[in-house]
Amino acid sequence: MKYGVFGTGMVGLTIANRLAELDHEVMIGTRELSKSGDKLKSKNVAVKVGTFSESAAFGEVLFNATNGAGSLEALKLAGEANLNGKVLVDISNPLDFSKGMPPTLFVSDTDSLGEQIQRTFLNLKVVKTLNTMTAAIMVNPRGVADGDHHVFVSGNDASAKDMVIGILKEFGWIHILDLGDITTARGPEMYLPIWLRMWGVLGTGMFNVKVMK
């Protein structure tokens, strides 16, 4: 499978490298190719690098790992024609760092970034997932408590969610909880504030929650 991964931060690189490790073809998408290309070469990233538009055209499945504040613009640069009909795994969080730490959310409660993306690109199949943990756990859940914890999935398209659940299982996920349509993305996005506080108290990002019944 060919993947386009938008974003050259830690999340984007982690996702892209893991997909490559699983023998998929990957092109990272970046805003400034000249700048990010050199940076990525210096990190020995074993994947292709292109513009958002090139990455979107390349990928059969797409990952949004850009900063939440820049996600809509990045997707506009990717180009609607390159997005239409495809599945977008949306990992972004609507974090606003402009007011100091801890960050606040620039959209929440009655809306979410996942919904904003879905409303802006009606023919993109947005599946919100993986935004509730640190990058290392996203792609290697067995690294914490042998994978005995949960990841959430939200999206309107059942077959798109099935495809994403397949990718999550490739990553090693055992416990995958489908919360419902894309409006349920408000929950995992609004979980960030407690996640950030737990991170502060636990002194590590290497944790996740398990739903106990």
Added chain:
Amino acid sequence: MKYGVFGTGMVGLTIANRLAELDHEVMIGTRELSKSGDKLKSKNVAVKVGTFSESAAFGEVLFNATNGAGSLEALKLAGEANLNGKVLVDISNPLDFSKGMPPTLFVSDTDSLGEQIQRTFLNLKVVKTLNTMTAAIMVNPRGVADGDHHVFVSGNDASAKDMVIGILKEFGWIHILDLGDITTARGPEMYLPIWLRMWGVLGTGMFNVKVMK
């Protein structure tokens, strides 16, 4: 120990009955004594019933189990003189049901109901806890996964938190995570949207999260 429990809904009754079961003296506080008194008698509640003010005066430790939207008013009716210097275990959630289901939050992100209460009553020692689960689990955590899941605690006063942690242990809590000062209450309050969605998907409120490291 003498407890004042504000609120005659399911949470208030569950907390009050559990405290009585643990051989504490309890007075439930209500806005309309004539109305709620009869209602509570018909439910065979084995605790005293009084006004918010009488309950606050009676309790050495207080529980806020009122609806979030009415919490500040209930505490004002309780009377600052009856609150001053005491510990308030704040279980309330800032749920706004006026816009339909699922409820939204009337305060979040840059503030929380726990902080609003603390700012309004400077000499009250507010400890936010237990708001992230259904009432039956609050007072009997062993009822789910033999208690192998977490409760969070937020508050400015270390000795008040120690006292509340003692009460949580009486209830049967094993895993208690202190998130920090009262501003950290934003996290557990903003956890409600994902909790509500999990409740919908799991078809039961009898679940809670465990932090896995």
